[in-house]
Amino acid sequence: MLIVQKYGGTSMGSIERIRHVAERVLRTRAAGHQVVVTVSAMAGETDRLIKLASAISDREQPRELDVLLATGEQATAALLAMAITAAGGQAVSFLGHQIRIHTDSAFSRARIRQIEASALTQALERDQIPVIAGFQGTDAEGNITTLGRGGSDTTGVAVAAAIRADLCEICTDVNGVYTADPRICPDARLIPRVAYQEMLELASLGAKVLQIRSVEVASTYRVPVRVCSTFSEEAGTMVVSEDSAMEKVVVTGVSLDSNQARITVSGLPARPGIQAELFRPLGEAGVVVDMIVQIPPVDGRASLSFTVPLTDLRTARDRVDAAAQRLNAGPVLSDDDVAKVSIVGVGMRSHSGVAQRMFELLAQQQIDIMMISTSEIKVSCLVARRYGEVAVRVLHDGFRLAEAPAADPAAG
Ligand code: ADP
Ligand code: ASP
Ligand code: MG
Numbered sequence: 136m137l138i139v140q141k142y143g144g145t146s147m148g149s150i151e152r153i154r155h156v157a158e159r160v161l162r163t164r165a166a167g168h169q170v171v172v173t174v175s176a177m178a179g180e181t182d183r184l185i186k187l188a189s190a191i192s193d194r195e196q197p198r199e200l201d202v203l204l205a206t207g208e209q210a211t212a213a214l215l216a217m218a219i220t221a222a223g224g225q226a227v228s229f230l231g232h233q234i235r236i237h238t239d240s241a242f243s244r245a246r247i248r249q250i251e252a253s254a255l256t257q258a259l260e261r262d263q264i265p266v267i268a269g270f271q272g273t274d275a276e277g278n279i280t281t282l283g284r285g286g287s288d289t290t291g292v293a294v295a296a297a298i299r300a301d302l303c304e305i306c307t308d309v310n311g312v313y314t315a316d317p318r319i320c321p322d323a324r325l326i327p328r329v330a331y332q333e334m335l336e337l338a339s340l341g342a343k344v345l346q347i348r349s350v351e352v353a354s355t356y357r358v359p360v361r362v363c364s365t366f367s368e369e370a371g372t373m374v375v376s377e378d379s380a381m382e383k384v385v386v387t388g389v390s391l392d393s394n395q396a397r398i399t400v401s402g403l404p405a406r407p408g409i410q411a412e413l414f415r416p417l418g419e420a421g422v423v424v425d426m427i428v429q430i431p432p433v434d435g436r437a438s439l440s441f442t443v444p445l446t447d448l449r450t451a452r453d454r455v456d457a458a459a460q461r462l463n464a465g466p467v468l469s470d471d472d473v474a475k476v477s478i479v480g481v482g483m484r485s486h487s488g489v490a491q492r493m494f495e496l497l498a499q500q501q502i503d504i505m506m507i508s509t510s511e512i513k514v515s516c517l518v519a520r521r522y523g524e525v526a527v528r529v530l531h532d533g534f535r536l537a538e539a540p541a542a543d544p545a546a547g
Contacts, residue, residue: 136301137169137259141269141291144178145308146365147211156365157218159306160264164224169259172226173267173294174215175287176207181270197242201271201281204243205231208268208287216266226264229254231279234265236272236290238280241421245280246348247272247289250297267294285346292349296356303358305345306365311372312337312344314536315389319524322537326387327370330377333387333481336513340477341392350374377481385489386534387480391527393520395425395475396448397505398455399440402465405432412462413439416454422447426475426508426517436465440506442517445471473505474523477515478530490514496533502526 140163142156156174163170184203188196212228219226234254238245258265269287272280282289288305295303312334313323329337331354338347344362353360353374363371403409410429417424427441443451452469459467483489490507493514497504502525506517518526531537 137171137298138163139171139173139291139295139298139300139303141173141287141303141305142175142215142365143287143305143307144175144180146306147174147176147215148178150214152365153211153214153218154222156215156306157222157224159365160215160219160226161222161224164264171255171259171265171267171294171298171300172215173269173287173290174208174211175269176211180207180210181284198278201242201245202279204281205268205271205279208270212266212268216264219264219266224264225262226266227258228266228268229258230268231271231290232273232277234267234294236293238272238274238282240274240276240278240280242278243281244283244421245272245274247282247293247352250293252297255294255298283346283348285343286348288346288349289352292352292356292358292360295358296352300358303353303360305349305360305362307344307362308364308366309344310364310367310369311362312342312374312388314387315527315531316342316391319391319527320389320531323531324537324539326372326382328373328375328378328381329387330381330481331374332377333479333512334374336477336479336510337388337390340475340479340513340515341390341394342388345374381481382540383482384540385480385482385486386478386536387482388478389527389530389534389536390477390479391523392475392477393523394445395442395473395517396445396451396469396471397440397442397473397517398448398451399438399468399470400455400459400464401438401468402436403439403459404463405435405437409437409462410439413455413458413464416458417443417451420447420450420454422451422454426506426515428506438465442473442475442506472520473517474520474526475515475517476523476526476530477513478534479513481512483513484511492533493530496529497526500525500529502529 235251
């Protein structure tokens with residue numbers, strides 16, 4: 136098989152761990168597979184670099200920030216290549232531009248457009264193990280770009296798609312994808328198989344075990360992904376197209392997103408087009424608006440509440456304050472003391488009463504719901520941040536996610 140293995144920050148967190156990863160890569164090679172590896176920076180390194188940048192200047196300088204952040208993965212790619220060679224293998228490191236990972240120019244959230252596989256296939260033909268610096272690429276002008284936090288997952292899956300690998304392994308610090316973050320919910324259960332669409336929701340709603348974009352790429356190019364631990368031999372979780380071998384459950388998992396903030400604009404003149412005018416500047420600034428609630432107008436004035444990523448709150452406030460002034464709207468308020476808790480499952484499509492059960496479970500714990508949003512396969516509630524983790528445990532218990540599902544719930 137041709138396998139792409141991606142090793143995350145914790146797996147690359149020390150010299151000892153990098154040596155362990157080198158052994159693991161060589162074991163896969165010795166089992167007769169061809170391997171391409173991509174790596175994250177050492178745990179904590181990207182955060183450290185971000186702090187250095189903000190200590191230098193308050194002014195945002197996206198191009199320079201990406202040059203800085205890309206260094207974390209440059210270091211680990213070289214170190215792992217050295218470790219593999221020192222352990223008796225043959226490895227060669229590659230930066231993003233050396234294997235032509237072309238992206239758009241959206242610094243810090245760039246999207247991969249194309250990867251030229253030739254350098255990788257040539258290395259494989261020479262019997263070398265390519266070790267690619269994850270998280271980075273270059274735009275059409277040759278500027279270094281980065282793919283957003285957690286972006287090495289996307290490097291792994293996109294490389295797997297480009298070289299038509301049989302499998303992309305995301306090697307991390309947990310055994311796979313669980314029914315909830317095992318750090319929040321100690322009795323969370325490993326999900327053996329999960330559908331791309333479900334995984335996309337789980338990731339979008341806060342399960343950072345896979346970057347959202349990596350799941351999109353996997354689903355578009357039908358790359359089978361295995362999420363597994365760097366530190367154990369367990370089978371982990373397969374992320375694949377929906378099939379009949381999947382567990383028949385209504386709720387597959389619970390996730391928590393604490394990177395949330397709520398903005399409320401009141402006194403909006405109630406006329407057609409006002410929402411478009413308010414949100415246009417946010418779109419232009421690349422801010423993703425999530426939950427939206429509008430209170431019907433009183434005396435011709437409406438109010439609108441919506442959520443944005445907490446990390447974008449400053450940018451969002453600047454744009455919304457300016458728009459509110461232009462539109463002659465009332466005061467703008469923001470609240471960063473919120474978190475979004477969600478239940479996800481393709482089984483919800485054919486079941487009623489799931490949202491109501493979620494509301495009941497939260498109510499039993501006196502957890503107030505500030506906003507709600509739903510789709511065919513998820514229900515999300517915005518709650519006070521201090522209740523976020525409790526809410527995850529309450530929902531995990533209430534929907535009995537720790538228990539292995541019955542073989543066929545339709546029968547019982
Ligand atoms: P890496 O450094 O390997 O990329 P991350 O820290 O990005 O690892 O992602 C792994 C972490 O994701 C786990 O340590 C776990 O705390 C968290 N996580 C959140 N939700 C889930 C979930 N549903 N299943 C597994 N892990 C989860
Ligand atoms: N080092 C980057 C981050 O911390 C990318 C990654 O780990 O996937 O976000
Ligand atoms: Mg990650």
